[in-house]
Amino acid sequence: MSEKKLAKTGSSSTADEFDYETGLAVIAPDAVKDPGLEPHRTRMTDKSVKHEKAATRQVAAMFFASAIGSAFAIYAYFAFPLTEDLSTVRNNTLLLGLGITLGLFGIGIGAVHWAKTLMPDAEVSEERHQTRGKEADRARAVEIIKLADSESGFSRRKLIRRSLYSALAVFPLPAIMIFGDLGPNPGDTLRHTMWKKGTRLATDPTGTPIKASDVTLGSVFHVIPEGLAELEHHKLEEKAKAAVLLVRLDPADLKESEERKNWSYDGIVAYSKICTHVGCPVALYEQQTHHLLCPCHQSTFDVTDACKVVFGPASRALPQLPITVDAEGYLIAQSDFTEPVGPSFWER
Structure with missing residues (x-):
């Protein structure tokens, strides 16, 4: 190990020595004194x-x-x-x-x-011990x-x-x-909406009933129950539960279970618009992939397969509204949703 070259600077108040190899000043232990605490300043409230x-x-x-x-x-x-x-x-x-x-x-x-x-x-100023006193x-x-x-x-x-x-x-x-004021646990309130047998599907917000012939392949409608627009009380609460997305697909693309074979009409399906994660409105439809996307946390649902979750934090498929047509060709609900709408955590 080579011997370090040190030189005296002639000053004891700053650096006593200089290390030419490291380029650092070497300070003697007693070169800088502890200044101590500043003089206490008496406040006016003390005097x-x-x-x-x-x-x-x-x-x-x-x-x-x-x-x-x-x-x-x-x-x-x-x-x-x-x-x-x-x-x-x-x-x-x-x-x-x-x-x-x-x-x-x-x-x-x-x-x-x-x-x-x-x-x-x-x-x-006091010393602090690291161990139990x-x-x-x-x-x-x-x-x-x-x-x-x-x-x-x-x-x-x-x-x-x-x-x-x-x-x-x-x-x-x-x-x-x-x-x-957010309200109590909704309990069974999310199990029941304005949808019932024979209720026509209407456009949001006009409330105009929709015919099956109005729904073209690949189109999407934001739907509410007919009569909702005329409600005077609890209009927003009822809409929050009953909002629906209506989509028309090629019937050959639908993967329907035997139980749901008659829940759609000529490729037209209706699903709750309320995301099952935290209740945000699902509003983005990708026509090429047939996916519905929730913009809040990117939960993604497959419309062709009962709106099952394919990505994101949601843990439950969007509830499906059974639909058919009446004698005039208007789309109507067969019944209310068969399961609660909205976030799944209410069930837990």
Whole structure:
């Protein structure tokens, strides 16, 4: 091993030696001293009772603002209900979001302001052991935690404590309300739709009945039950369950089981439009492959083979609507779906 060439620089405050082979300065162990902690800066809240009380009121005001914001979110949710008018969606979302934002920021900023102005800010440096400490040390740690709790003023600053309790009590309510309004587990509600024996298939959104002769080879129709467009109540809920895709194929391409031989009409098949993964609308049809694609998570269904899953996270085929024609040539349903529509997780 070759001997390293070292040269004195004549300075003990920077580099004592220089390694010409590595190009790095060699620092003596005692060349740089530990600067220690910076001098503690006393805050105004530590020197002045007036400033301390002002900071306390400011923290409490932020917590109360959080409670007001959460309460406003609840008010906005009910005061601006959602309708089919898109402006109501915008107003509801905007005001609900502002209330929740104020609820979040009030707690967050209040907690930060509390820590910066009222909690002890003395700098402490201590060594930390990697192994479990002695029981005496652990007991001492518990004492320190209790002391820190006492020094934070949480127990004696009643205004801050009560305002924080108020903010924390009201803050979760908008989330509970919103999630609760998603509704209970649908149970058997997805087993029944507006489709029934004799219901005509109609185009979405006009509600115009469809004749079999209107459906050309390779065409796709978005279909709803006749009469859905005239509903005054629960229109969107019923459409969400009853939406159907109507496709016409060459009858020779269909792979139908004996049970489903009469569920189609001259190559025309109807399947639920609601993806069995998480309920997104299946709306993309590939005419060459006869595949239906869900745009949300790319679940792919084979129309020629009972809409079975050929790709993606969906685990169940799209439910098929049995169809036929009436005396006037209009496509009609033979019955409702024979299985629940929508996501499979409801069954679990």
